[in-house]
Each structure stands twice: as C-alpha cells, then as structure tokens.
Amino acid sequence: MxxxxxxxxxxxxxxxxxxxxxxxxxxxxxVPEGIIYMDGNSLGLMSKRAERTMFELVESWKTQTIEGWTQGERPWFFLPEALSDKMRALVGAEPGEVSITGSTSTNIHQLVATFYQPEGKRTKIMATELDFPTDIYALQSQLRLKGYDPDTNLVRVASRNGRIIEEDDIIAAMTDEIALILLPTVLYRSGQLLDIKRLTAEAHARGIIIGFDGCHSVGSIPHYFSEWDVDFALWCNYKYLNGGPGSVASLYVNKKHFGRTPGLTGWYSSNKSKQFDMDHSLTVEHTAGAYQIGTPHIFSIAPLIGALEIFELTxxxxxxxxxxxxxxxxxxxxxxxxxxxxxxxxxxxxxxxxxxxxxxxxxxxxxxxxxxxxxxxxxxxxxxxxxxxxxxxxxxxxxxxxxxxxxxxxxxxxxxxxxxxxxxxxxx
CATH class of the missing domain: 3.90.1150.10 (Aspartate Aminotransferase, domain 1)
Incomplete structure (x- = not known):
C-alpha cells in the first residue's frame, strides 16, 4: 500500500x-448507484454472494421441505457448525470454540449467566462508562437475577475525557471484589481499540474471568482469542461481516471451559447425537455449540454463508x-x-x-x-x-x-x- x-x-x-x-x-x-456508503460499522452492504446464498436457502425449503434439515447441499441442522469453522479464522479460535447463534444481547445474557458466579467478596461485574447500552442493560439484569444491586455491584470504569478508556484505569479497577469483566474490544463512539491481550493477562493474574464484546471489531481487525486466552467473547455479524440486518450473531468460548453447563440451556445445548433422544437429562455438547439455546434461524444464517466466502478471498x-x-x-x-x-x-x-x-x-x-x-x-x-x-x-x-x-x-x-x-x- x-x-x-x-x-x-x-x-x-x-x-x-x-x-x-x-x-x-x-x-x-x-453498492447503490450514486451513493457513498459510510455506515458499514452499523450495517454492512449486501454482497452478491450473500444474496445468492439467501435465495439458495429459500429454494431448499421450497424443494426439500423438512428433509432440508439433513439433506441437500447445505443441511440446515449442521449450518451453525459449518459456518463456525469459517468464522474462527477471523477471531483466532481453535476448532469448536466458536458458535453461530443468538443475537448480541442474548449471547451476553448466555455468557454472563454462565461465567458470573459470585462467591465471597467477589460479587461485582466490571464494564466501562462508554459501553454500548445493551451490554450495560444485560449486566444490570444478570446482577438483579443473582440478587445484587446494580448500583453497587456494577463497576463502570470512568473515561478521562469522554472519548477513550485508559487500560491503566481498567487494570487499577481489577480489585478482589470483581468476579467478572465484560469489555468492548472497540468503543462504539470513538473507535478506540482496547489492548485485549494485555487486559486478559492482567485479569487472569488476579483470578478474574474476562470476556469481550467484539461487535465493532470482528471483520475489521485480526483477533487471537485463543492465543490470548480470552475466556469468552461475542459479536454481531451484520457490521463488518456483512451478514444482513438482524443477522444471527456469534460467540466464542475458550476450550478450557468446554464441558461446563451453560447458564441458559435448551435443546440445542445438547450433544448432536443425543439431541433427538427426547431425554429429560441434558447431555451437554462439548464445544461452544453448547451455548446455543434453540433452533437456528436458517434464513438469518443464509446471507452469512455468502458473506463469509468473501473473507476467504483475502x-x-x-x-x-x-x-x-x-x-x-x-x-x-x-x-x-x-x-x-x-x-x-x-x-x-x-x-x-x-x-x-x-x-x-x-x-x-x-x-x-x-x-x-x-x-x-x-x-x-x-x-x-x-x-x-x-x-x-x-x-x-x-x-x-x-x-x-x-x-x-x-x-x-x-x-x-x-x-x-x-x-x-x-x-x-
């Protein structure tokens, strides 16, 4: 360049x-004719490949009916796992650590419900005062569900200038009262990229679980979640990944946490070989796939198939x-x-x-x-x-x-x- x-x-x-x-x-x-599009950090443009795969999935419903779950070029039952393999290269994840599921907000609830386990004096959750509101709403909700007052148990690291958050200030707030940290990879207003590697290491040195909201970074910058030993992460797929409005979201869970029962479970939390046994005892999937809850939204996933193909061209x-x-x-x-x-x-x-x-x-x-x-x-x-x-x-x-x-x-x-x-x- x-x-x-x-x-x-x-x-x-x-x-x-x-x-x-x-x-x-x-x-x-x-690209719409005569338009200069500068809002791809909110909603990415439609790609020709996304349009194609969206119509392919519509056609599969038309021609295969219920058999589309297990037959055809893209069996619906296995779509989240198939796409997870394509997604993991963008976030530096090991096999099984990524799941295509839910929305940003539901995935925050799912992961916080799993990893926020208050004990003794460790009862607080840390975020920042510049976080996107949905993160804060979800954290407040999870604190209330555990019987804690968000006013005293949600620590929001202050900004020195209203634009950025200093990593030193985040680290200084990592006291022995913090049970869980959820931070944005990138602040949505200013575009500041936090030092994910450093913050993860500092949290772990203090015995704190840490996760990241990657909505404003995945698809724009490289991530190395596994190498950095991040505990969990989540992101939407409709910004830099161009998966379409309301596209299904994604989450990452470090393999060291595999086998743990998610905080919120449903029949898609099950091991695939056991899912249709209709047993009331859940056999938890031994990958990030366990953090799925319900049936995947096939038409929401469809454009993402084509969208991710573009990232394989570079x-x-x-x-x-x-x-x-x-x-x-x-x-x-x-x-x-x-x-x-x-x-x-x-x-x-x-x-x-x-x-x-x-x-x-x-x-x-x-x-x-x-x-x-x-x-x-x-x-x-x-x-x-x-x-x-x-x-x-x-x-x-x-x-x-x-x-x-x-x-x-x-x-x-x-x-x-x-x-x-x-x-x-x-x-x-």
Missing amino acids: KAITPDYSLEYAKQLDHADEIAHLREEFI SIEAIRTKSLHITKYMIQLIEHELEGLGFSVANPLEDERRCGHVSLEHDEAIRICKALKQNHIIPDYRAPNVVRLAPVALYTTYEDVWKTVQILKSIIVEKQYEGFDAKRGVVA
Whole structure:
C-alpha cells in the first residue's frame, strides 16, 4: 500500500485506489448507484454472494421441505457448525470454540449467566462508562437475577475525557471484589481499540474471568482469542461481516471451559447425537455449540454463508492494513480540509488504538448527518455530537473518502446544515 503523503488532491486519491491490493473486492458488493456508503460499522452492504446464498436457502425449503434439515447441499441442522469453522479464522479460535447463534444481547445474557458466579467478596461485574447500552442493560439484569444491586455491584470504569478508556484505569479497577469483566474490544463512539491481550493477562493474574464484546471489531481487525486466552467473547455479524440486518450473531468460548453447563440451556445445548433422544437429562455438547439455546434461524444464517466466502478471498491482515491506511488518510484530509470549521477527531490517532471508523465531533452533528444524506452520503450519528464515518476496507474507495470530506466542507462553508432541524430520528 502506497504511503500517505501530504497530497490532498483527487488525483492522489485515485492513485491510492490504483495501488489498493484488495480494491477488486468492491466488485463483490452491491453498492447503490450514486451513493457513498459510510455506515458499514452499523450495517454492512449486501454482497452478491450473500444474496445468492439467501435465495439458495429459500429454494431448499421450497424443494426439500423438512428433509432440508439433513439433506441437500447445505443441511440446515449442521449450518451453525459449518459456518463456525469459517468464522474462527477471523477471531483466532481453535476448532469448536466458536458458535453461530443468538443475537448480541442474548449471547451476553448466555455468557454472563454462565461465567458470573459470585462467591465471597467477589460479587461485582466490571464494564466501562462508554459501553454500548445493551451490554450495560444485560449486566444490570444478570446482577438483579443473582440478587445484587446494580448500583453497587456494577463497576463502570470512568473515561478521562469522554472519548477513550485508559487500560491503566481498567487494570487499577481489577480489585478482589470483581468476579467478572465484560469489555468492548472497540468503543462504539470513538473507535478506540482496547489492548485485549494485555487486559486478559492482567485479569487472569488476579483470578478474574474476562470476556469481550467484539461487535465493532470482528471483520475489521485480526483477533487471537485463543492465543490470548480470552475466556469468552461475542459479536454481531451484520457490521463488518456483512451478514444482513438482524443477522444471527456469534460467540466464542475458550476450550478450557468446554464441558461446563451453560447458564441458559435448551435443546440445542445438547450433544448432536443425543439431541433427538427426547431425554429429560441434558447431555451437554462439548464445544461452544453448547451455548446455543434453540433452533437456528436458517434464513438469518443464509446471507452469512455468502458473506463469509468473501473473507476467504483475502486475509484479515490485508483488510486491517487497508483499514488503517484509509482511516489515516481520511483523518489527514479532515485535519487539512476542515480546519477551523468546528470539527474534532475523537479517534485515537495511533494505529494500535484505532479501529475501522472515524469519529468526528461537531456541535451540529445531527444536522450535518442530515445534510450528508441529502448529498447522497450515508453517515451515522451517535449522541450527543458524533458523526461516525466508516471507510470499510472491503468496499470503500479512497475517492469515496476524498469526496466525503469535500462535501463535509461544503455543508459547513455553505451552511447547508441550517436547512435541517436538530431532531434525531428513531434510528440514528
């Protein structure tokens, strides 16, 4: 990848596109004509392969009826396990450690119900004050179910500046009262990437179970969950993995915990060979498959089959290389073109602390996002003042980035944003 130099021209952006080693992967996606899509950190674009496999699964129901569970090209009964094998390369997992199941929220409940086992003075759960709300809601719920007051037993590590969380502050909060830690791999507002390896080692040195919410990182950066000895993790598959709206989610459980009965069980927690015995004594599956609860949602899984095929055409390391390069390019353009226009870059600037989106703060963020959409650019707004822009490595071009920054400049200079109200939509 060509090094970034202080050249802010459109011609230079086109040169970067020409040098992009994974530029051909954009052809795998259905990019709406006339649109610059900068919201792939909320919902990835549909790929041609995802569309194909979605219709293939619809056809299998039509032609095979109930036999589709065990027959045909993609037997439904074994789909979660088949896809788990493809997924594990993206998170650095050993065989059996990944399960395609549930949603982000249900998987948090499942894993916390399993690994939060308060005993003695260890009764508290640790998170951060910048976590995505669903994580906090689930942790509060699990504390209540165990008879604890979330106001006193949920420790939320404070941010020093409202943007990032310092790893030193997280480690300092790892007291002997902490029974479980759940942290984001990446903070959803600022895009800060936490040091997963370091935090896992520090938690284990203190006898604390630790897990991670990887919704804003899986598919954008390499992970090495097994090598780092992470206890558990979970993530959605509709952002950087492009599995479609409401796509089935995923979870990871370290093999050292295999054989443990999950906190929430159902008939899909069973060993496959015993599942249809209809015995009231559960034979727990000896993999992360045990953390499934109910029947897999086949049509929710279907697009993910094709979506994951795209990741086999490259490597997660190549994706990360472009992601770092194109986000740095966007930040440099912003700093040059938007100076004095009220914008602040909220991302960490260091490569090792930055994930896949650029976080821009501005007092008029809501109205700016509305103006961007009128200019055929799809951004994302996050309260109270953040415009999130995601130049996704698989399908965003450097020319897209250049045009986005130029339009942002026009929106402010020409005061286009003043033509919109500051009322947030139901879905930000």
